[in-house]
Amino acid sequence: MLIAPSILSADFANLERDLHRIAGADWAHVDVMDYHFVPNLTLGLPVVEALQRVSPIPLDCHLMIDDPDRWAPAYAEAGAESVTFHIEATADPRKLVKDLHAAGSKACMALKPGTAFAPYEELLDVVDMVLVMTVEPGFGGQSFMADQMPKVREVREAINRRGGQIRIEVDGGVSASTIEQCAEAGADVFVAGSAVYGADNAAASIDQLRDLATACAGHA
Numbered sequence: 001m002l003i004a005p006s007i008l009s010a011d012f013a014n015l016e017r018d019l020h021r022i023a024g025a026d027w028a029h030v031d032v033m034d035y036h037f038v039p040n041l042t043l044g045l046p047v048v049e050a051l052q053r054v055s056p057i058p059l060d061c062h063l064m065i066d067d068p069d070r071w072a073p074a075y076a077e078a079g080a081e082s083v084t085f086h087i088e089a090t091a092d093p094r095k096l097v098k099d100l101h102a103a104g105s106k107a108c109m110a111l112k113p114g115t116a117f118a119p120y121e122e123l124l125d126v127v128d129m130v131l132v133m134t135v136e137p138g139f140g141g142q143s144f145m146a147d148q149m150p151k152v153r154e155v156r157e158a159i160n161r162r163g164g165q166i167r168i169e170v171d172g173g174v175s176a177s178t179i180e181q182c183a184e185a186g187a188d189v190f191v192a193g194s195a196v197y198g199a200d201n202a203a204a205s206i207d208q209l210r211d212l213a214t215a216c217a218g219h220a
């Protein structure tokens with residue numbers, strides 16, 4: 001069970017300080033947006049390179065960008081532990097996974113809420129993680145979409161059927177009141193932005209989320 005707070009909800013004028021506020025988490029989730037794939041703009045490679053120099057925990061880069069085939073490998077070269085591309089934006093996912101692995105990161109494919117998993121099941125042969133979005137990508141602080149839980153179950157069943165060590169990440173609206181259903185459905189990496197950075201005590205909220213998810217694991 002990995003907790004990955006999203007720094008989208010951090011203070012962008014104090015990113016180093018806010019990375020240290022989540023030092024007890026497993027990964028720092030970094031949302032890269034380009035004004036094209038999503039109607040929002042956040043940060044890009046130079047900022048990720050700077051974060052990599054000061055982060056106490058590994059970076060989990062979620063690229064909500066067009067043409068990840070071209071742009072994503074540089075995030076792996078910058079030292080990100082995991083790089084997530086959107087399957088909707090990718091021309092050649094198998095080549096991209098190969099390029100990410102060659103550049104030294106894990107490779108994750110993300111599915112928007114309206115994107116079905118079945119057409120991409122064969123990619124479980126190569127990816128390290130599947131991100132099931134539980135909001136429309138683009139903004140923090142949106143409401144959790146419980147209607148994505150059947151997709152999480154479907155991915156988990158496919159992984160179990162095929163064997164292998166592939167993680168399932170959920171992202172969007174994950175909080176103390178929604179994390180249990182994600183864990184029950186089979187997720188094992190949990191992104192939480194507003195739930196962690198909006199809490200008075202970020203460290204305590206990370207521990208609470210991890211405890212809730214751990215208590216639910218295997219109840220599927």
Ligand code: DX5
Binds near residue numbers: 171173191
């Ligand atoms: C949304 C981003 C999320 C976002 C989650 O496009 O991918 O990572 O930061 O924020 P919360 O947890 O507030 O929904």
Ligand code: ZN
Binds near residue numbers: 006029030062171191
């Ligand atoms: Zn994200």
